[in-house]
Amino acid sequence: MGNMKSCFIVATLALAACGSDKAKTPDAPIHVIDAPIDTPAHVVDAPPDAPAYDFSCFGMANPTTAADPITISGTTETLTMSGVQTVPNVAVDIYKSGVAAPLDSKTSDAQGAFTSGNIVTAGVPFDGYIKAAVATYRTSYLYPPNPAVASVTGVPVVMLSTQNFALLSQFAGATQDDTNNGVLLLTVTDCANKPINGATL
Numbered sequence: 367m368g369n370m371k372s373c374f375i376v377a378t379l380a381l382a383a384c385g386s387d388k389a390k391t392p393d394a395p396i397h398v399i400d401a402p403i404d405t406p407a408h409v410v411d412a413p414p415d416a417p418a419y420d421f422s423c424f425g426m427a428n429p430t431t432a433a434d435p436i437t438i439s440g441t442t443e444t445l446t447m448s449g450v451q452t453v454p455n456v457a458v459d460i461y462k463s464g465v466a467a468p469l470d471s472k473t474s475d476a477q478g479a480f481t482s483g484n485i486v487t488a489g490v491p492f493d494g495y496i497k498a499a500v501a502t503y504r505t506s507y508l509y510p511p512n513p514a515v516a517s518v519t520g521v522p523v524v525m526l527s528t529q530n531f532a533l534l535s536q537f538a539g540a541t542q543d544d545t546n547n548g549v550l551l552l553t554v555t556d557c558a559n560k561p562i563n564g565a566t567l
Contacts, residue, residue, distance in 0.1 A: 423557035440521025452478030
């Protein structure tokens with residue numbers, strides 16, 4: 367009796383597996399799943415995220431008060447084909463707009479670093495600029511975008527060697543003149559002084 371029960375179960379399973387020869391369609395549709403074609407290396411799925419800029423200061427009035435005194439520090443440097451390089455021993459003069467004599471004069475050290483002395487503001491935002499001069503380089507003037515209301519650090523004072531200035535003048539189609547011609551360099555930044563790429567001037 368035990369043997370017959372075993373045979374019946376095996377036979378039932380065999381019939382279920384084989385099915386009928388007359389059936390024309392399977393019990394369920396057959397789907398062949400294949401992996402998608404690899405995306406070519408030159409195809410980008412989505413553009414990179416746009417950089418985040420800080421425009422919180424746009425439309426806001428300039429401050430009317432300032433710390434007193436303040437200091438200004440930075441680095442005298444030049445642009446070369448191999449990148450930014452410091453320029454040592456540069457005479458750095460800090461002027462107040464409308465005043466002929468400099469308020470402070472320093473010389474950048476061997477690493478191009480400089481720090482001004484205390485600049486008295488009398489509690490009013492300091493509207494001024496920096497003049498930098500050294501032999502074999504054109505004299506540079508740096509004008510900040512806004513009057514300073516507190517001490518400023520990391521100021522980049524860019525110098526152009528007379529050789530690089532001549533090459534730049536030729537590129538611009540100008541004739542070099544040591545007394546009249548100059549180059550205007552602008553940096554477009556957001557409210558956090560982050561450079562903005564692709565700005566239209």
